Amino acid sequence: MMERLTVDVAIIGGGTAACAAAVALREAGLTVALLEKRLCGAGASGVNFGGVRQQGRDFSELPLSRRARVLWDGLNAKLGEDVGFEATGHIKLARSEADMAVLEAYARDAAEYGLDLQLLGPNALRAEMPWLGPAVVGASLSPTDGQANPRVVGPAFARLARRLGAEVREHAPVRHAAHDGAGFTVEAEGVSVRSRSLVNAAGAYGGAVAGWFGEAAPVAPLAPNMVVTEPLAPLVTRSIGVVGGDVYLRQTRRGNVVLGGGRGTADSADGLARPVAATSLGAMGKSLTLIPDLAHAQVIRSWSGLDGEMPDHIPVIGPSGTTPGLVHAFGFSGHGFQLGPVVGEILAELVTTGRSASPLQPFRIERFAAWRGPYRSEGEIEH
Template structure:
């Protein structure tokens, strides 16, 4: 039996950004219907590394990342749960003098955008982190960055949005969407039709297909992160850690498990399937042991992947569509959207309610792909 709903805003996609937008819109008094083909927070928002970092981002992303950072401190207030967020700091390691020069150049540019990074030389990095391997020659520290549990954060925003009055439909795959001159009509499996004045496309790896329905160019590639976690170990990795070049990253949670990733798994957007690849995991493990020799012999107990969208310039699309000003896009976070999600939701809400946002998003316009 078909069902028809009428709402102020329809949202396609139930990741952290979509659910944060639903929550923010409800707080401003707008009605919201959110549709997700699976479960909220189970897509790219739930399969990533869990890094809550500003360091290492494109400078274009830093204003948005700066806006997002205090929201992580306020998670218990915003959604009633802490998402296991901790401001552990984020360390980016250099494995050569060329890497160290890259970190120094980045720190200089980041300072112009208000991000304070501490450069650490070879002796100081050994004193601070004696468990690092001999290939590490220095590092850059962002002391206020951190980490959280991606399995918890997206669902927490969804629950908060539902409590605030958003109509959230999980296991509801969108089949089409169109604009009829005054309103959008979004059609989902099972005969559900949603009529809305505004439409938000936060469909992750599938967002390019949604954008195509409205004639917006969106060269979204499929990204499948390759992730793994070890058995619980005695706690010693106090920071969230990346490397210059980004080929491996690692953090340890309070329970002792070491979460790490690097390289790409296998993913097929048409099949809606992704899986980790054993050779990729083994390569990441070898690099990880080079960086942290104490992890040699640790047992990997689980590996996973998922599907995310990646843009050619590795920064997202955020803002109005080219042909329909009441169509908003937010996708293509290219594997590093987890930290940004809560702020993206607020920005989308501001664009709808206020007609503008206080955060600089010019670099993210979809027009750059025309």
Template sequence: MTRRIDCDVAIIGGGLVGSSAALALRGMGLSVTLLDKGFCGAQASGVNYGGVRRQGRPSEQLPLSQRAHAIWPRLQQLIGIDGEFLRSGHLKLARSADDMASLERYAAEVAPFGLDLELVGHNQLRERFGVMGDLVGGSFCPGDGHANPRLVAAAFAAAARRAGAEVLENTEVAGVSRTFEGFALEAGDVAVTARSVINSAGAWADRFARAFNEPVPLERTYPSMIVTEPLDPFLSVNIGIEGGGIYARQVARGNVVVGGERATPLDNPDYSRPHSDGALTIMQRASELFGPLRHAQAIRFWSGTEATMPDRNPVLGPSATTPGLIHAFGFSGAGFQIAPGVGEVLAELVRDGQTATPIDAFAITRFSPASQPGGALKQQ
């Protein structure tokens, strides 16, 4: 028997963006069905590095990032756990004079947004933060931090369920089409009708966009992380490097999470596998900055699947071809911090058709300006 569900909003993808939108929509009194092909929060939202940072984002993302920044301290009230959120500060390091000049330009550019960035010199890196190595300086954002993605991503979905959202896991959406009154979704033995649809399917979102004549140049990437054995406290801040290469943070239990390499996709590109050479490279880079890591044991390493856009900005906003369809994907490895804010924005777009948070820079039309109306997706 086919189960039939009628709702105000159907959300494709139960990651942090989709689940936070579901929670926000339920707070507005709208009925919501959240569908995920696996388990909510098990993909990029739950396996990422866990950085909760505003620093380093393009200026067009900062209004959205600032909105999310106000939500993170309220996680306990919002989803029932604090998610191990720690406002540790984020320190971005410069390896060269050119890198330091880049940090200085960025600090000047984003000064109006209230990040309170502090430029620090080489000596302060060692004295204040215990960072060694051949570095020129850095930029410190005291209000940024980190959290546990495995806890946070699942908790938002659980909170949405408690708030009354219909949360369907292991339920892959095979087809979605526009109807006279809204949308019809086919998902195994479930048929959903909805007035609005949110496409937050992450690395799988491009197929739904393409079905409505809005192709996008989404690329799948596979970040790889390592966690060490518990160590005595030595790293009090969330670390990044200008130009990339390594990021690191130490959790309250003493484990250090380190990232910066890519994993290898498997024959099924939904999955990837970290490789030992990459893990060794990451640890060698990290040990050059932090002496306690030189003899640390790596106890686990993993990877995930991210949706990356060419300009590193997400696709966020209404469809240009199909009324009632809203896109939210392609966060390019930086969606963890802004996702709670994105969820609120999506809820406002559904209810009001607009949001006070500037999102024009994220319009899908920047990739497919000649899209034609209509479209449907069917399982091949």
């Protein structure tokens, strides 16, 4: 039998942003039904690198990222669980003088947004990190950035949403949604939801949901290629990226070194992504040029996951341009993990007040109104 629910807000998607929105909406006193096709937090929110970074973002994202960073400090207390957040700092490495010039320019411009980055020359860098290889000539350090365990953050928000009274339905893929002038109807596997407002947080499928309401959103599948080693003795003290984003790595509390670089294969039809052996080997080789001491580490697993990527590499966040009561948040283009908690708050603001405390103009879906045809993106991936 088809179950029927009537709520204030229906949410399509079960990633961190969606589950954080469910929490914020319940805290605002609204009834919520969240519909996830598989398991909450098991999509892009749970398979990424786990970087909690402000450094290196598009400047349009920095106000959101700065606001998000404050939330991470209190996330364990809010969720009642340890999500593994540590402010280890994020260091971005230069492998040439041209790379260093990129870091210097970024640091200068980021200061206007309140982000204080420390530029390190080769001597200062190796005084702190003597295990770096000779390919590295300098770096930019964001000392307040860090890392967390992406596998637990989304599920922790989902559990809190349930405790607060949200209807969280997993294994409930949405087939269609529509607006009849009075409200929304969302048809999913085993359940039909009637709501006053609708949140489209459907990740790589956010464009398809937007299309049901006559809005163009050219989302392409993105599959980051990830690898993890056996537990090792403490070595990598910072979360590490490089100019260009072709490799990134960090060491967990347990000692495993997580590294990524390049892309896996993505199948939008079945919603799955798979790592590519040659890509994994390439990322391992690039990691060794940064940290030669990893040469004897044993790789124990590789994986990928399905994210959504926009042509301009920044997400869609904001109200629908065609349908009152519909708000979007998708297409985070490989760097949405750190933003998830604050995007949940922003979605709740948009639903309850129609506006946000954060600047959202760069993320409006209307920027793609004139878009035509496919695109091939080779943008930087570094969660």
